[in-house]
Amino acid sequence: MATEPAQRTAIVTGAASGIGRAISERLVADGWRVIGIDLVDASLPRGELLIGDAGDPSLLARAVEAAGGRLDGLICAAGVPPRGPWDDPARWEEAIRVDLSAPFTAVRLAWPALRAARGSVVLIGSIVGTVEGSPRSAGYAAAKAGLEGLARSAALVGGPDGVRVNVVAPGPIETTFDEPLLPPDARTDVPLGRMGSPDEVAGVIGWLLGPDATYVTGSVVRVDGGRSVFAAADALRNG
Numbered sequence: 001m002a003t004e005p006a007q008r009t010a011i012v013t014g015a016a017s018g019i020g021r022a023i024s025e026r027l028v029a030d031g032w033r034v035i036g037i038d039l040v041d042a043s044l045p046r047g048e049l050l051i052g053d054a055g056d057p058s059l060l061a062r063a064v065e066a067a068g069g070r071l072d073g074l075i076c077a078a079g080v081p082p083r084g085p086w087d088d089p090a091r092w093e094e095a096i097r098v099d100l101s102a103p104f105t106a107v108r109l110a111w112p113a114l115r116a117a118r119g120s121v122v123l124i125g126s127i128v129g130t131v132e133g134s135p136r137s138a139g140y141a142a143a144k145a146g147l148e149g150l151a152r153s154a155a156l157v158g159g160p161d162g163v164r165v166n167v168v169a170p171g172p173i174e175t176t177f178d179e180p181l182l183p184p185d186a187r188t189d190v191p192l193g194r195m196g197s198p199d200e201v202a203g204v205i206g207w208l209l210g211p212d213a214t215y216v217t218g219s220v221v222r223v224d225g226g227r228s229v230f231a232a233a234d235a236l237r238n239g
Contacts (some may be wrong), residue, residue: 009033009067009117010209013054013106014078016042018175019124022198023075023205030206035063037078054078055102060109071113073209076103077124082137095139100146107154107165118162120209121154123147124201125169125220131228144169148220155218164217166208170201171224191226 010027014020015036024034024047034047037054048066052059054076064071079099083091103123114121128134129144147167154165174184174195184195201223207213208221222228 007031007033008072009035009070010073010075011035011037011060011063011067011071011106011110012075012077013037013102014076014124015044015047015049016040018077019170019173019198019201019205020075020077022202023077026199026202026206027073027209032073035066037063053102055097055105057105057109060106064110064113067113069113070117070119071110072117072119074106074110074114074119074121075124075205075209076106076122078102079124080140082128082134082140084136086134086136086138091137092139092142095137095143096146099140099143100150103147104150107150111158111163114158114163115161119164120213121151121158121163121165122205122208123151123165123167125151125167127169127171127222127224127228130169130220131222151220152218159217164208164214166213166216166218167220168201168204168208169220169222169224170196171222171227172196173198173201173223187225189227189230190224191230194225196223196225 010032012020012024015024016038024036027034028046036044036047036049041051050063125147126144129141134141151165151167172195187194204221204223
């Protein structure tokens with residue numbers, strides 16, 4: 001008699017809103033057990049939500065413990081948007097702490113549980129930092145660029161144990177995370193002409209966590225409507 005496959009478990013930071021909420025809802029719909037972390041106490045249908053800072057080691061340890069020693073997915077979506085002025089030391093420290101150090105802490109603490117399940121990590125980066133700079137926040141750009149170095153390094157460490165680590169780098173996505181520069185459906189800076197949706201990013205994350213991406217690790221997947229390609233072509237035209 002065939003046995004039912006064990007339910008997969010994921011921890012999602014920043015689970016209450018934006019991309020984090022979209023991936024939480026996507027995973028729950030796909031049959032995953034989701035343990036969310038967020039500063040905001042918001043309902044997470046059919047998911048569990050721990051309230052607090054996603055960079056708090058004690059809270060992250062509680063989330064890993066709740067997973068029961070095996071973790072199939074870790075998605076680090078919590079973050080702060082680019083905030084100026086660019087040379088403000090406090091803004092720099094906040095961006096590095098939340099957007100880079102907190103994901104490192106999550107990966108480090110979840111590593112034994114990820115190894116036990118041969119799990120997968122997805123870090124939410126950005127095209128800002130590796131494709132574009134930010135005149136508002138050098139800290140944000142540096143942190144998001146740093147995530148790619150973290151992912152590539154962790155992919156090397158995790159390879160022998162089957163732990164995969166990747167980055168999803170969104171472009172303009174229609175959320176409340178950051179104020180849009182142009183109307184969502186009139187983005188002249190994006191080849192597709194519009195902002196993306198959190199669900200479109202969640203779809204790519206779901207693929208990376210799933211069985212069709214088992215040979216993908218150390219990669220960066222841009223979900224930007226072609227903006228990064230457009231920017232490069234525009235630079236060539238104006239060069």
